[in-house]
Amino acid sequence: xxxxxxxxxxxxxxxxxxxxxxxxxQKLHYRLELDDYDRVDVVVAPPFTxxxxxxxxxxxxxxxxQLGAQNAHWEENGAFTGEVSAPMLERLAVSYVILGHSERxxxxxxxxxxxxxxxxxxxxxxxxxxxxxxxxLSQREDGxxxxxxxxxxxxxxxxxxxxxxxACSIAYEPVWAIGxxxxxxxxxxxxxxxxxxxxxIEIANSDTAEQVRVLYGGSVxxxxxxxxxxxxxxxxxxxxxxxxxxxxxxxxxxxxL
Ligand code: PGA
Numbered sequence: 001x002x003x004x005x006x007x008x009x010x011x012x013x014x015x016x017x018x019x020x021x022x023x024x025x026q027k028l029h030y031r032l033e034l035d036d037y038d039r040v041d042v043v044v045a046p047p048f049t050x051x052x053x054x055x056x057x058x059x060x061x062x063x064x065x066q067l068g069a070q071n072a073h074w075e076e077n078g079a080f081t082g083e084v085s086a087p088m089l090e091r092l093a094v095s096y097v098i099l100g101h102s103e104r105x106x107x108x109x110x111x112x113x114x115x116x117x118x119x120x121x122x123x124x125x126x127x128x129x130x131x132x133x134x135x136x137l138s139q140r141e142d143g144x145x146x147x148x149x150x151x152x153x154x155x156x157x158x159x160x161x162x163x164x165x166x167a168c169s170i171a172y173e174p175v176w177a178i179g180x181x182x183x184x185x186x187x188x189x190x191x192x193x194x195x196x197x198x199x200x201i202e203i204a205n206s207d208t209a210e211q212v213r214v215l216y217g218g219s220v221x222x223x224x225x226x227x228x229x230x231x232x233x234x235x236x237x238x239x240x241x242x243x244x245x246x247x248x249x250x251x252x253x254x255x256x257l
Contacts, residue, residue, distance in 0.1 A: 112155025177218025
């Protein structure tokens, strides 16, 4: 048996001002019980502009909600207009950084090589990268889902030793399931999570593969989370749309009840 703790992450994407974020985090806090945090790491990833306010409200009320960011540059500082570095995030008490999200790959030219550089920077700053992988609909229909995910993993973790790979989490997010209301079946999600773990054995070793948390993302809601989480290799969820509503997100966190 493994002792991987559940990890439920709300990816707010480009939603919520810093004022909205304070309210959303307070509401989420009131809807969760202390016991919930015994079983689950609860993370919200607001836009950069809301992180400072989020940190302040979390610390002031001693909340157990953890903070995530949605990207990080690979350099610590320098002439990179518009970018935010990993140490800057770490100083805002950010614990997790989402990297290589399909929206970044699709709209902002994110590549596996860049994901690799960002992953190193985030690890170097002592935070946990959540490396996103996933195939498009046409890749799935062409029977390429595993080869696409396998090569994304090899790219993201290139030249990283097992210890560093073991300090990451992975989110499997089939592109066709994101924001579409069309969730992968628990079987498909579970099979891909198992494939990801097998690939981690090849990239690193079996201890590392057992340790890394593999999340599923793509139209997760309170109605489907339980069946997804029942799969042996699925350790959590990366939640977009439903994470913007504190009631819905709390229900996802509390899926066991
Ligand atoms: P969704 O987004 O839950 O709205 O499908 C998931 C994600 O993109 O992380």
